[in-house]
Amino acid sequence: QVQLVESGGGLVQPGGSLRLSCAASGDIFGISVMGWYRQGPGNQRELVAAFTRSGRTNYADSVKGRFTISRDNDKNTVWLQMNSLKPEDTAVYYCNAHYNWMGRENDYWGQGTQVTVSS
Secondary structure: OEEEEEEOOEEEOOOOOEEEEEEEEEOHHHEEEEEEEEEOOOOOOEEEEEEEOOOOEEEOOOOOOOEEEEEOOOOOEEEEEEOOOOHHHOEEEEEEEEEEEOOEEEEEEOOOEEEEEOO
């Protein structure tokens, strides 16, 4: 069982920055990948960035060079630094943890945090 708590969303102007935080608790040893997804109105939920247990990262092409995913020293908090924000980045952003340990697999989701980019 994993719990995810997100924060950091808000309203910013185009070109601005936001930093999202996701704190994981519970059976964190079983987490193989943590990442961020987003879903805009009428759109499918899409992967934004991911961080594997081994430290490798993956980014959507639309955010490469603008967004950076990172984790803290305890590896139980993941951050998404978003720079040069565009109106098309407007969406609800969800933290995700994929659990894969001892033959068990599951996905856990945060409650979502709204990011709005508008002048």
